[in-house]
Amino acid sequence: MLNKKYGNKLGEIMVKNNVDAMMIGPSADLEFLMNYSPQPDERFQALFLLSDKRYFYISPEITYEEIRDRLDNDTDIYKWGDHEGFVNTVVIAINRYKLAGKNIGVNNGIAAINLIDIQEKINAKFINGHNILEMLRVIKDESEIEKLRKAAKLADEVMGEIIDYISPGITEGDIKKKIEELFMQKGADGLSFEPIIASGPNSSMPHYCEDSRVIQEKDIIILDLGCKYKSYCSDISRTVFVGGITDEEKKVYDIILRANKAGEETAKQGVKAEDVDKASRDIIKSEGYGQYFLNRTGHGIGISVHEAPYIKTGNKQVLERGMAFSIEPGIYMQNKFGMRIEDIVVIGADGPEVINHFTKEIIVIK
The missing domain is CATH 3.90.230.10 (Creatinase/methionine aminopeptidase superfamily)
Structure with a gap:
């Protein structure tokens, strides 16, 4: 499950930094928020967390079952198969959540080649979200x-x-x-x-x-x-x-x-x-x-x-x-x-x- 405490805190930090959404790939950041991070490979997947605290997930078919088990039943999970590629699925999700033209932070779990493919199809400003995500974790309880x-x-x-x-x-x-x-x-x-x-x-x-x-x-x-x-x-x-x-x-x-x-x-x-x-x-x-x-x-x-x-x-x-x-x-x-x-x-x-x-x-x- 998404840790709502940390998710809410991240949303507040994003508002202060004028970031509308955060795209978080497999990483320590994802593990911190979900207590889970899949093994990174060439297939794109990411948690998208919005500044208004809504969120959705893009998942390859091969990890869909694991992700489904780890998120609330009403969470939108957009899955894609190896035969079709991931970019169109990302476009559909971003348009549905009205993120076109917005500021989207990107963490270090997103491969540069995947981000380039996304940028070719989506009109949004992608920014380095690493420092914002580190602010979320810097104070330990x-x-x-x-x-x-x-x-x-x-x-x-x-x-x-x-x-x-x-x-x-x-x-x-x-x-x-x-x-x-x-x-x-x-x-x-x-x-x-x-x-x-x-x-x-x-x-x-x-x-x-x-x-x-x-x-x-x-x-x-x-x-x-x-x-x-x-x-x-x-x-x-x-x-x-x-x-x-x-x-x-x-x-x-x-x-x-x-x-x-x-x-x-x-x-x-x-x-x-x-x-x-x-x-x-x-x-x-x-x-x-x-x-x-x-x-x-x-x-x-x-x-x-x-x-x-x-x-x-x-x-x-x-x-x-x-x-x-x-x-x-x-x-x-x-x-x-x-x-x-x-x-x-x-x-x-x-x-x-x-x-x-x-x-x-x-x-x-x-």
Whole structure:
């Protein structure tokens, strides 16, 4: 069923932003509104939610039964078959709801090639609706925060167990597989993203995505992992050392740890997102490593692992109670090494609540 509370809230946000309808394809946005999102493929489908809070759905025949079961009986569902294509069905629905000539927001679940086909047949102004939909999700209620806490707790537990599992001779891929196995054993719904296991020289790449390298003595390893619990995500990063740590590595780790703590302490109601970024970034800059801090300091988290608010330079969004986001400063030196420390923070009435509790002390794997 459509969550009427969130649907009504979205309608109010749309009115304020002069948007007449929102076209929402399979995505975290759709999951948030319907507690369901079909597997995306090349077939067009979308929920259309109007600013007056009416809504209808366009569905391929192959998913019609599932959609019908998830919406009120009186909801209009327009279905189309593979033999006919979807565009004429969209035209019929839009004309019936008098949306021609209106402002229609589009979310990131709509493929660009499908939107181009629709635009050729419909006279309407299609606009980027991503920011509006993120406004809908940016403030979490207590039930959502509790799910984030549970997801974070699972991530903390897996982080501890995977560090115990690591030893020279296994591969980055072995570690990834073990992470997924541990999350499933603990009752997670699944992974919130593919784990990043960046060892040795690979650690200088913040979003390294390979996994074939064998773990060796004296490696630095960035471990970035998370799960979903009742649709809500976790995300934690720690950096560990195999067999020993040099004085330079200790120095860099200490700088990142201080930057992480400064960002977390700054994250309070009324503070701008860019000020949290600045608190972390200034420490790294002051130590002469500013050019190696490649990423934003953080990103929001909820049903999606990356959503508003974005903790970055230039974002003047004011932090409010119920916002949840990462603090993850890092230093990445090409052809040398990289390190990152990441926690999730929730803005509470009495200040920031760091919901990850796994140690940030230096860990050397013997």
